[in-house]
């Protein structure tokens with residue numbers, strides 16, 4: 001007799017009890033199937049239950065042990081009962097540790113089965129309704145429901161009570177004085193009557209002044225730890241800084257794995273039936289100023305390069321390509337006609353130590369790729385290049401990553417001054433060979449090479 005335990009979010013003890021029960025039945029243990037954390041009520045797919053049913057159909061399982069029948073499914077009994085009756089008809093026995101055995105052709109078993117499923121469904125439906133009710137109440141009370149607080153705010157939990165006196169917690173947005181001051185400063189600079197600043201310029205100034213971003217404050221070592229145009233644009237475009245309730249609008253894109261995009265495209269003000277914005281949070285700047293700023297920003301749209309889906313270049317994101325200032329270089333390309341792909345220093349604007357290059361440092365992707373590949377083959381033993389031109393990008397990247405430890409790019413001497421790539425690049429190969437025509441007196445890769 002083959003048997004299977006089906007239990008949802010089963011702790012080890014439940015599994016152990018089922019094993020003991022299986023032993024008592026003289027059954028041969030086939031395995032246990034669990035759908036952790038998937039609520040049957042939401043109609044989310046339950047692949048484990050489906051696989052279990054398939055295994056029964058295939059004759060691999062003839063006893064299902066479950067902790068109680070409600071664990072088997074909380075979906076509508078009208079959908080589940082026919083499936084289970086079909087299993088019983090095929091000779092499968094369902095054993096519930098709590099409720100006993102269910103067998104084919106036994107009317108009272110069938111009634112107990114339906115009753116058990118119905119109770120589970122009702123419980124889950126009322127839980128679901130209770131959650132919705134609490135969410136609606138929280139929203140009415142000005143609660144903030146989605147994840148983290150936007151810049152300028154902190155989450156402030158508040159305990160409220162339902163009509164029945166049950167406590168629940170809502171999150172409100174409270175002003176964060178340090179971040180609110182930054183927002184007011186930024187808005188003031190953007191609306192400066194004499195010389196309005198640009199978002200890019202302000203981002204650079206904030207970096208130079210060492211004003212921490214939210215990412216830097218919470219200690220995240222990500223790209224968010226310096227100010228950039230996008231971060232600032234998002235902050236001053238957020239209606240919540242003017243106290244309005246707002247919904248996040250996500251970019252209309254899907255990620256490579258098919259999930260919807262998580263990148264914020266903008267915000268939508270939540271309005272009452274008369275079209276008036278709903279005020280839900282403390283204000284950081286007054287609504288009139290905020291609307292004036294939106295008008296100003298709309299008239300002079302920020303010139304951020306369109307975001308391309310990430311497409312790796314030969315040398316980017318391998319951990320080998322660095323600017324002379326020590327920052328990594330990454331692929332910089334966009335869809336504009338005539339745009340020449342380049343590698344670009346990722347040092348955030350305004351973060352500049354003494355002796356570091358000023359402004360951007362970029363180098364042509366085509367020129368650098370050719371230079372590096374030429375040198376790699378020149379120094380690789382048995383330098384047969386014939387496979388290279390036909391090889392997919394993945395293989396080429398893997399090959400380069402294998403043979404190159406570090407590439408350091410120095411900034412071109414001046415605008416319009418085109419130094420040959422070889423004079424701007426040093427390559428340290430894995431075998432220890434250093435290929436360099438860079439004058440170390442000008443640049444300073446000697447220290448960073450071994451970093």
Ligand SMILES: [Zn+2]
Nearest residue numbers: 323325345361
């Ligand atoms: Zn740099």
